[in-house]
Amino acid sequence: MKTTYLDRSPTPSKRTKTLLTITSIKEMKAWARRGHEEGKVIGFVPTMGCLHEGHLSLLKESVATCDATVVSIFVNPTQFGPNEDFGSYPRTLEADRKTLMSTGADVLFLPRQDSLYPDGFQTYVQVEEKTGYLCGKTRPGFFRGVTTVVLKLFNIINPHKAFFGEKDRQQLEVIRTLVQDLNLDITIVGKPIVRETDGLAMSSRNRYLSKSERDSARALSQALDLARNQIERGERSAESIRKEIRRIIEEHKDAEVDYISICDPENFTEQKKITSRALIALAVRVGKTRLIDNCFVEGV
């Protein structure tokens, strides 16, 4: 990435200038229109800010494969339930802006809430079957909010490619379905989970964790590792594996299972036997913080 970046703007002072901040929808559209007219391939990384290495891996991929990269930061109210953390979700704009300076991203799009959702707003898009499982089951309305805001951002930015992390594996699949069903010409690129040294999947919500909760949070990736080992050693019963995962999580007093799913990677229906490629997906509440993680397994 750095090379690409340096090729374009060799001095540190110029680096700062390369990140254009746009807050107006109209200006964002005008920028995108010019990009299209100039034949540029536009990459888009939608985020809710509080950027970490996971986001940066998406940005790097976009900068490496597109002519121009737009990153949006918008904490989207429609994807939070009434008892969820919309109000307390970490907002770290100045730090994010600094982080973005060195990525080679071209535009930081910061839409205002009242311009994305003005008075009288009432149109929602819903991917149906696939959102009836996993996070869609325990966070009703979540995916409806995600697909609505993502579709709006797609319509504003008109990207050729958009980048999503595989930590939100169901979200990635739901977005792919959205794009296919609504006949959009956008390539959806998924990128692998980025983890802390001890295995915890990177997430903006990790910063909610106290020191002891942070220790307990390791249980998610540990449980996935153990499940993978069991399957490698021949275990095929989803029930046995789910039990073992639950046992590992519940060793921690401050951890509570939201769901443990061993399912079809595309439609998320539960599997009884692991006979082919399957997704193991977890949601666990550690203290008040809800964390998710997942991995693929091959039951061959």
Place this chain on the structure above:
Amino acid sequence: MKTTYLDRSPTPSKRTKTLLTITSIKEMKAWARRGHEEGKVIGFVPTMGCLHEGHLSLLKESVATCDATVVSIFVNPTQFGPNEDFGSYPRTLEADRKTLMSTGADVLFLPRQDSLYPDGFQTYVQVEEKTGYLCGKTRPGFFRGVTTVVLKLFNIINPHKAFFGEKDRQQLEVIRTLVQDLNLDITIVGKPIVRETDGLAMSSRNRYLSKSERDSARALSQALDLARNQIERGERSAESIRKEIRRIIEEHKDAEVDYISICDPENFTEQKKITSRALIALAVRVGKTRLIDNCFVEGV
């Protein structure tokens, strides 16, 4: 229109050639992409076929104001309820094609049902509050089907302008909301109701009517005329006007009121007093045929 048309293709044999039929989504997208690259303003008239003068007025406006016009014919299954007339909806493709030859339309888009709704299709768009009234109330799921297919067609054809008839006044308003809420750059143009000599609003469903039902069907526009007269003479009570409309409809034994609404023209909430601009909207079943009509009134 005719002049515009003749300017482009002076001989009858060439006229026939000007209407390109496209059935593939991919080809339709490629055509639209070329049009955009050539800087053409693309107009779009979505229809379910069985074309009448109402459709033609939309086509004429598109041909007059755009560089290229696409008309789609697709009887959209997702907007029909389980007990509605999807199976029997008139399909008159050869006649429609002939009709279109003389309009100056450039492309007839005829998507296949299984390409617009392939196996696994599961994404729907819903305009919410505005669809809780009038036809949205008595035809649950109707607008969800309309907005979903229209959004798909918009994404395939990528038009600058799209044309809708004011007979479906609520649909027109719902589409405007869809476009605004989802940040689409499409100008939605509404065109006035085209009527038969005796006042009946043109509709593909009129051909369902028997001779005696056709006589009864005049009651819709007659009732609207009478309501308008009453308001001009000073009547302001919505209840009185609704009663009078109902009386006129129910003079016909084969006519049954679905709804009579006197409402706000934008959000469709019922009005008690006609103090400003209001919409009078009717849905009436004549025999088995459901007909709609509407007009604006000014209670000044």
